[in-house]
Amino acid sequence: MANDSGDDVPLVEARDLAVRYPNGELALYNVSFTIKAPSFTAVIGPNGSGKSTLMKTILGLIHPTRGTVSVMGYDVVRESKEIRKLVRYVPQRDHIELSIPMRVKDIVLMGRLLKKPAPRFASSMDKKAAKEALARVNMLELWDRPFPELSGGQRQRVLVARALASSGPLLILDEPLAGTDAESQKLIVNALSDYQKNNNVSVIMVTHDLNPIHVLVQNVLLLRNTLLGVGTPCDVMDTELIKQVYGPTAQIVEHSGHKYCITHDSGVDRHD
């Protein structure tokens, strides 16, 4: 970890990136951007716009067909081992297999134990960190509860806690707010915001809806298989841009000082 958080090394840098889905279809093309650390970055765009693919490419789970991506100076293809020491990942909730009898504590401890060498025994420090992380999303009472029996929003909170309990300067979250109740959404956003401010970490979050996080976000990547917009939340709230991404029916409406982005995909997205 020699060159992490150096002044000039960007958090993530993509140059002329092209990635294909496993079925051969082009998921991303002509994607170039630079994110500096520390930052809170949102990746938005409609379904099938390559958001998750971009995250998986950053993690080295999928290899680009053209171009390069580096995370803190490490190339995602050649140096993915180094990158995986630096990142914590929250996959989409439905990628977690529920047929295995895991308890809430097992899931949260996973974030720490995966980064330890075998035999991966949970020390009292690991348990303490796991409990603190669960407390941040108000789930500590459910420590011993079977994970598959929780509601969707509760499961999502546990997964975010798993990332908070783990270590590494970059958190990557794939749709952590999708299909969650308002309370869970608020808890997740507050926990991430506090954690990011107090721990010198960066967050990259894929989301359908910018509204719950717009005050936290410094960078927005607007994606529709290629990069259509980069900037602050206010920059990308542009009618032309939004139409390009979400189609001609998308609108931005101003009402009593707030901007609302209306799309088929995300419904209404308020913007102050």
Place this chain on the structure above:
Amino acid sequence: MIDIIDLILNTPFLQRALIAALLIAIIAATSGTFLVFRGLSFMTSGVAHAALGGAALGFFLQAIGLFPWFDPTLGAIVFAVLVAVITGYAGESGVAQKMEVAVGVSFALSMSIAVFLMYYIPPDKVLVLWGYLVGDILLMTNQDIVMLTITTILVAFIILLFKKEFVYVSVDYEGSLAHGLNARGYHYLILVISSIAIALATKAVGAILVYAILVAPAAASNETLKSVNKVMIGVFIIALVAQVIGIMTSFIVPVSPSAITGILAALSYIIALQIRKIREKVNEGIPEVIHQETTNIE
């Protein structure tokens, strides 16, 4: 009671059968549990039948004198591992459907090879080959026991050593990879060691018993028990009891122990489903309680 102990002490084939029952219960508790966790219970049947095809090839090559060193057991293991690796490769992208197709195709291919080669194998060997399908736990040889013991120790040791890793790969493959685990390595490791165990167990007691014992108890325990360790212990107990009752029954009435064991194992799954249903009915009011707990704290 003394009569039973006396009978066991004086009947070597019964001793072998009981030892085999214990060993296969251990394989079920380790391999069987994790194959069900990975959604690969169907692979057990594919691998067991692949072993049959591999053994047929071994007998054939020996019969025509082309490769006299090619032992049928070796053929069974090679075919079994091959099916496991093909299944694993198809499943690497995480799509369970592809794995199912891979198992189905290899199943059909190895059975066809077995049936095709049967015409060219000496008749006495064909009988041995049938043993792979409908083998009998009461007909095991000392050599069978030795090989099964070695495999069981190997499988149980590896699975208990890497239990956490196997659980993590089963729960969240992508997440495990992203956090630096060699998920791919563990994915193949469990498939390969399980397939070797299945091949040797198939040779010893027949494909039907192996399938019944490796799948049903694991599925039953997984429906009702709420931690990985409890599931493994549950599988061990169900598998052992079903086999011992099967062996004992065959002494009282003229019936194949595999048949009784298979029926009992299947019954355990049906009972587990009922237990789960009843529990769900009882627990119908619970989610609201959880919700209250979490909202009160703030």
